Amino acid sequence: MNPMTLLWVFLGAGLATYLIRLSFIAVEGRVRLPSWFRTALQFVPAAMLSALIAPDLLMHDGALYLSPYNTRLAAGLVAIVIAAYTRSVGWTIAGGMATLIALEYWL
Structure with a gap:
């Protein structure tokens, strides 16, 4: 091109x-704008982020990959717990990445 x-x-x-x-x-x-529309707009960022991340966590080579050896899913679950507990983007990213790196190394 x-x-x-x-x-x-x-x-x-x-x-x-x-x-x-x-x-x-x-x-x-x-x-x-109608109030229902303004309320719905609040959920757009979370929905977009979920739509971008979920396939990476749940799929491998085009197929659903729910296994104890799915390191990305495990790291994603750890990141969700960290985010719920700390409400900190920095700690969530650091904890999720540290978990992913450790699991990739050990498995």
Whole structure:
């Protein structure tokens, strides 16, 4: 693929993302969104993060991998416990990564 074509694709995708995000900011105060919609928007970040992470924790080579040897799932569960207990992003990442590295080394 031509590098200039790739540049235009990146710029176009960036502009589209920017405009989509700007649309919610620009209409704030001018348009009254229903309360159920505003309530639903609060769950979007958690839903997006779950949709990105869950396949990596639960799948291996395109198949469901629920096994005691699934190091990513074990580290993810440890990270969930750390997050629930500490409410700290830093400790969650550090604990989850330390668990993953230790399990990968031992298994």
